Amino acid sequence: MTDNHRAPTGPAGPAPAVLAQNQYGKAETRVVRITRDGATHHLKDLNVSVALSGEMAEVHHHGRNTNVLPTDTVKNTVYAFAKEHGIASAEGFGLLLARHFVTTQEPIHRARVRIEEYAWDRIEAPAPRPAGTPEPRHSFVRRGQETRVTQITYDGARWEVVSxxxxxxxxxxxxxxxxxxxxxxxxxxxxxxxxxxxxxxxxxxxxxxxxxxxxxxxxxxxxxxxxxxxxxxxxxxxxxxxxxxxxxxxxxxxxxxxxxxxxxxxxxxxxxxxxxxxxxxxxxxxxxxxxxxxxxxxxxxxxxxxxxxxxxxxxxxxx
The missing domain is CATH 3.10.270.10 (Urate Oxidase;)
Incomplete structure (x- = not known):
């Protein structure tokens, strides 16, 4: 009976398996950043997915994690950068993250950051208000189904930004x-x-x-x-x-x-x-x-x- 699942053979025996393109990271980290400017608050609501690739053969072949930055660390970086750098724009935030992972982790040669941004509209403050009281501007309502997206790719020398x-x-x-x-x-x-x-x-x-x-x-x-x-x-x-x-x-x-x-x-x-x-x-x-x-x-x-x-x-x- 023919074995249809046997690896192809040749003069040197079975063809070896070869690791091809691979990546890993943390997907869909939700981060909300509120900037308080007196009575006016500004809100950024992002869903961030990071994928990293580079010298990862050892972890695939032998389970050696020497070159692996934990995905939990990737998640924490997103939160930390939101606090430390703020979020002026989805693109700018993605650039910061991609540069960080490529330039601080020698085994990582390429970082891809995908970001979805969810838009919010302000809810007007109820009236009347006491005289001289500034209008509170800290309530928001999610806007429809429209989502802003961006993808940033960096290889250590060149950027590609698709929004x-x-x-x-x-x-x-x-x-x-x-x-x-x-x-x-x-x-x-x-x-x-x-x-x-x-x-x-x-x-x-x-x-x-x-x-x-x-x-x-x-x-x-x-x-x-x-x-x-x-x-x-x-x-x-x-x-x-x-x-x-x-x-x-x-x-x-x-x-x-x-x-x-x-x-x-x-x-x-x-x-x-x-x-x-x-x-x-x-x-x-x-x-x-x-x-x-x-x-x-x-x-x-x-x-x-x-x-x-x-x-x-x-x-x-x-x-």
Whole structure:
């Protein structure tokens, strides 16, 4: 009987196993940093994942932990850095962490830091307040499902910073059409000349910056302006297809944000279908829609600055 599980053999016997790419670290360390500025408090809420790689053959082959920085230490570093350095931006905090692990631990050659930032809005203080009492500004409410994300990679010499967002839900109630498409015997979709266009934006953008000798971008300002340009393009495009809208969003970012080299967008089409109200003796003049959550069309593409090679992975769950 043939043994299908036997290792391949050759003149030298069974082929040896070889350790390939490997990494380890601490995933999803939640850290909230509150900065108290008198009656006004500022809040940063991050979810930090760190992955380290380098000279780790001994721990894999022989269980020798000499080169292993415990993942519990990685977690503690995140908390300590939040206290010692504050969190001005997700990108800046990630840079500090990545540099620390690579430059203080000789066996570690590469650090990858992924950060999700959760946004909070202030809750206005109840009125009335006694005369002369400053308005308290220390209550917050979590904002929707939108999440800011960033990934920082450092190899001891060069940086790569990819930032972006997920869960940004947008909708145009008009100025969208879809017609003139290919039809075959299985096509049942009617052409639309005035439809709802809705999507939940996942976006990543890669910065030109990679060298400590160059000034780093203003991370928070860049992220806010980039998001604004994506929204302005979505709202300002008379859309004949979601592909057209996607390209307009990416192109506007490239044209207006010189610090960004590449934009990757993933736009699921959150379908809204007109409800047939005729059985009830009612007209439906683009007023009542049925929202279908699945299946859905998924439109994805990368827009790059002329002359730039794309490097953001297609799978935006792992930028």
């Amino acid at each position: 972006g967002l997920t869960g940004l839900v947008v909708l145009n109630s008009t100025h969208s059409e879809f017609w003139g498409y290919t039809k075959d015997p299985y096509t049942t979709l009617p052409e639309a000349y005035d439809r709802i266009l809705a999507t939940e934006v996942s976006a990543r953008w890669r910065f030109h910056w990679s060298d400590d000798a160059e000034p780093a971008p203003a991370w928070d300002t860049s992220w806010t302006r980039t998001r604004d340009h994506a929204l302005q393009a979505f709202a300002g495009t008379y859309s004949l297809s979601l592909q057209q809208t996607l390209y307009a969003m990416g192109a506007r970012i490239i044209e207006h944000r010189p610090e960004i080299a590449e934009v990757r967008l993933s736009l699921p089409n959150k379908h809204h279908f007109l409800v047939d109200l005729e059985p009830f003796g009612l007209d439906n003049d683009n007023e009542v829609y049925r929202v279908a959550d699945r299946p859905y069309g998924l439109i994805e593409a990368t827009v790059v600055r002329d002359g730039v090679e794309p490097r953001i992975p297609v799978d935006l769950s792992h930028p």
